[in-house]
Amino acid sequence: MKMKMSFRWYGEDDPVTLEYISQIPGMRSIVSAVYDVKPGEVWSEGSLAKIKRNCEAHGLVFDVVESIPVHEDIKLGRENADKLIDVYCENIRRCAKYGVKCITYNFMPVFDWTRTQLDKRANDGSTSLVMYMDQLKGLDPLTDDIHLPGWDSSYTQLEVRGLINAYSALGEEGLWKNLETFLKKVIPVAQQCGVKMAIHPDDPPYPIFNLPRIITCEKNLDRMLSIVDSPANSLCLCTGSLGCAKSNDVVSMVKKYSAVGRIAFMHIRNVKLMEDGSFEERAHLSSCGSLDIGEIVRVLAKNGYDGYVRPDHGRMIWGESGKPGYGLYDRALGATYLNGLFEAYEKIYG
């Protein structure tokens, strides 16, 4: 198949082993990262070599990194940002040296993603991640001691408040300026070593707790891509992240950006969107959520998409326990469903 099916693996501590992943039909690539260092530190070549070796031992290719985290000081444009960007560039070079072709990252302030519950039980007994607006309403991290799932627990409440205040002062245009500085240094390096940088949209794609968010909608994706007009400056188009804002037409975004070769990585999952903006993560099948996954794959195949695809979060089913969103079974079902759609549509479009 043209597209490259991949699966996220959290390293040797991941209960979902490379052996299990290799048993999923059609699995090609491993999406992983070096987890033994903090953001802003150089990744050791030994760690990269080990991931590559482990993957190869299971007939898999380690060619996607998710993610090299962008240090808060880069996003805030603080005085050591330049030095931290140099470290970032060095990590790109090192990843490339070990065969990596695509690096995912995000430019979200403070929190990678926000949900109000990680194990919401559905009628069929499966559990998934959800965000309910009425649970979010009334919460204020500046005054309350809140711990939402997925938030970095290494920050103290005081540090979180400091960061939130710094980002509120920076605002959206300030964040854009710091993204521009980052891209103008990082993309030429990536281009030179044959790596595509794939920015992940903000999840969810709207401001939360007064934090600026910019990778949210078509207009802003256009602006981001035009900062450096190169395939090395591409998107990780996450259907579930963009799809939880009603104003985003995910099918038309996938069509537009795949037609111009600016999608390096597709995260494919389905969400059920509610009237009040709440959402539930659902099984991948189109009929299980609000997104037409079949149509998304159709437009990718029609545009000859040959980038990476991974089934994004899955539910917990069949009694499995583990990292919320990252169990084996439902993601494997998602991969199989997506493989079926791609096989059919790639045959039709050639």
Ligand SMILES: [Mn+2]
């Ligand atoms: Mn995603």
